[in-house]
Amino acid sequence: SVVACAKFMIVGGGIAGVTCVEQLSSQIPSADIALITAGSHIKAVTNYKQVSKTLEEFDVEERPSSVLEARFPNLTVIHPAVKSLNTQSHTVETADGRVFGYEKLCICSGGRPKLLTQDNPYVLGIRDTDSAQAFQKQLSKAKRIVIVGNGGIALELVYEVEGCEVIWAVKDKAIGNTFFDAGAAQFLIPSLEADKPERAAPCRRPRYTTEEPAAGSGSALGPDWHEGIVLRGAETGFVARTHPLTVPFLFPFHALNFSSLPVGTWPVYILLTNGKTFGCDFVVSATGVVPNTEPFLHGNNFALADDAGLQVDDHMMTSEPDVYAAGDVCTACWEHSPLWQQMRLWTQARQMGWYAGRCMAAHVLSEPIELDFCFELFSHITKFFNYKVVLLGKFNAQGLGPNHELLVRCTKGQEYVKVVLSGGKMVGAVLIGETDLEETFENLMLNQMDLTQYGEELLNPNIDIEDYFD
Ligand code: FAD
Numbered sequence: 001s002v003v004a005c006a007k008f009m010i011v012g013g014g015i016a017g018v019t020c021v022e023q024l025s026s027q028i029p030s031a032d033i034a035l036i037t038a039g040s041h042i043k044a045v046t047n048y049k050q051v052s053k054t055l056e057e058f059d060v061e062e063r064p065s066s067v068l069e070a071r072f073p074n075l076t077v078i079h080p081a082v083k084s085l086n087t088q089s090h091t092v093e094t095a096d097g098r099v100f101g102y103e104k105l106c107i108c109s110g111g112r113p114k115l116l117t118q119d120n121p122y123v124l125g126i127r128d129t130d131s132a133q134a135f136q137k138q139l140s141k142a143k144r145i146v147i148v149g150n151g152g153i154a155l156e157l158v159y160e161v162e163g164c165e166v167i168w169a170v171k172d173k174a175i176g177n178t179f180f181d182a183g184a185a186q187f188l189i190p191s192l193e194a195d196k197p198e199r200a201a202p203c204r205r206p207r208y209t210t211e212e213p214a215a216g217s218g219s220a221l222g223p224d225w226h227e228g229i230v231l232r233g234a235e236t237g238f239v240a241r242t243h244p245l246t247v248p249f250l251f252p253f254h255a256l257n258f259s260s261l262p263v264g265t266w267p268v269y270i271l272l273t274n275g276k277t278f279g280c281d282f283v284v285s286a287t288g289v290v291p292n293t294e295p296f297l298h299g300n301n302f303a304l305a306d307d308a309g310l311q312v313d314d315h316m317m318t319s320e321p322d323v324y325a326a327g328d329v330c331t332a333c334w335e336h337s338p339l340w341q342q343m344r345l346w347t348q349a350r351q352m353g354w355y356a357g358r359c360m361a362a363h364v365l366s367e368p369i370e371l372d373f374c375f376e377l378f379s380h381i382t383k384f385f386n387y388k389v390v391l392l393g394k395f396n397a398q399g400l401g402p403n404h405e406l407l408v409r410c411t412k413g414q415e416y417v418k419v420v421l422s423g424g425k426m427v428g429a430v431l432i433g434e435t436d437l438e439e440t441f442e443n444l445m446l447n448q449m450d451l452t453q454y455g456e457e458l459l460n461p462n463i464d465i466e467d468y469f470d
Helices: 015-027 065-071 129-139 152-160 182-193 346-364 438-447 452-459 465-469
Strands: 002-011 033-036 041-050 056-064 075-078 082-086 091-094 099-107 111-113 123-125 144-148 165-169 268-271 277-280 282-285 289-291 310-312 323-325 330-332 379-384 387-393 405-411 415-422 425-432
Touching: 002 015, 002 091, 015 033, 015 041, 015 346, 033 099, 041 065, 056 065, 056 346, 056 379, 065 075, 099 346, 123 129, 144 152, 144 277, 152 165, 152 182, 152 379, 182 405, 182 415, 182 425, 268 282, 310 323, 323 346, 387 438, 405 452, 415 452, 425 438, 438 465
Parallel strands: 002 033, 002 099, 033 075, 099 323, 123 282, 144 165, 144 282, 310 330
Antiparallel strands: 041 056, 082 091, 091 099, 111 289, 268 277, 379 387, 387 425, 405 415, 415 425
């Protein structure tokens, strides 16, 4: 029997779910909202800053869920996790057997790390506070680890881990291919060899280090997830970081096998497709996430995307009536703006949660709603190897085929600027370092001005490009 029924129900206390709750509460303060989440802590966006029209920056903090209930009187936070969903009867069942009803549901259950192999104690995935702590514990005893993957997490790990030999296995030709082309990778590689700048220790705020690890599946970590966690191996006293410069190029793989070699001193061995075997203390699998959809699929008829996410339309609605989804669990299946793509990032989790909340409210109030402006232009601001990195639009010429032109400006150790042009218009950019070009380029992309006449002058450092286009 149904314990309680809420007008709005959100599943997942990550950034997408929490932002959705905040949005709904502000749009319809009188509506009762239930947030069902696995862990005891939720994610909160703090210090939100709109940097330009589409770029945003913020910090993320883990907080007890009671903090959210105190802020929103009409909100009830429910634990434990959702076990199953019945879209016909509009009910969910939690792991403790209770059944809750909803009018409108938003699934924000995030993703979990794709592991190279399941149930191997020497293969770790990093996803949440629990797994980051497990990683840290194992790292403190480690002499050599293998990092597999080429996305943001692998990049950060390779840079941050100290006192431990790192073997980095990458299947692509260049490092960081999720974010960069070979040119940008080349620019960044010297940072891996150089001495790192002194850290401003102690860290401003110990993030992601909860005293009692949240039970069950926690939320994904956000920017600065390694801050407050010391990533240091057993080899203290000297830094035994084999600089990974040559490693990715030497050891490409296409598929990996684990061989339990009977003789050897390492707990685990990894065999790469180039035939080389490495022993190590453990392997970090940083090869992306799989959307957390399982509890919701059985008995329902969700349309899934190729990447296994819940398909959502331009109102964040899944294929099931009254069920929305946002964040890492969903796949944006509307016709994208030519300058936007989905990436499972922090900012997009916030934007989708916010927009899903608006859509749910608009539908209840029978108001029209249009796709939000933030989905016009992909934009992401982050830090890699201690450089400010801004990515705009089709920054890696995604989906453009041969039909594009690149302009590059690079000052070693200082900045790397790449512009992607298509049909004379700017469609993407990678800005590494303090380039101060983000706003101008964002504008040029948004207004799709024909830049043919400017040619390479666009990146001439002696021209103040801002004056040009004012
Ligand atoms: P999550 O944050 O994963 O939250 C999902 C929530 O759902 C959790 O609260 C979980 O407990 C809950 N849940 C799951 N299943 C159930 C269930 N059955 N019932 C109830 N609740 C459930 N992005 C960036 O932009 N910049 C970065 O620097 C960056 N660094 C990262 C570093 C790491 C190590 C990782 C793992 C990710 C990083 N990301 C980064 C990606 C970013 O963290 C995610 O894109 C973002 O957190 C997704 O938010 P979400 O709300 O969709 O999901």
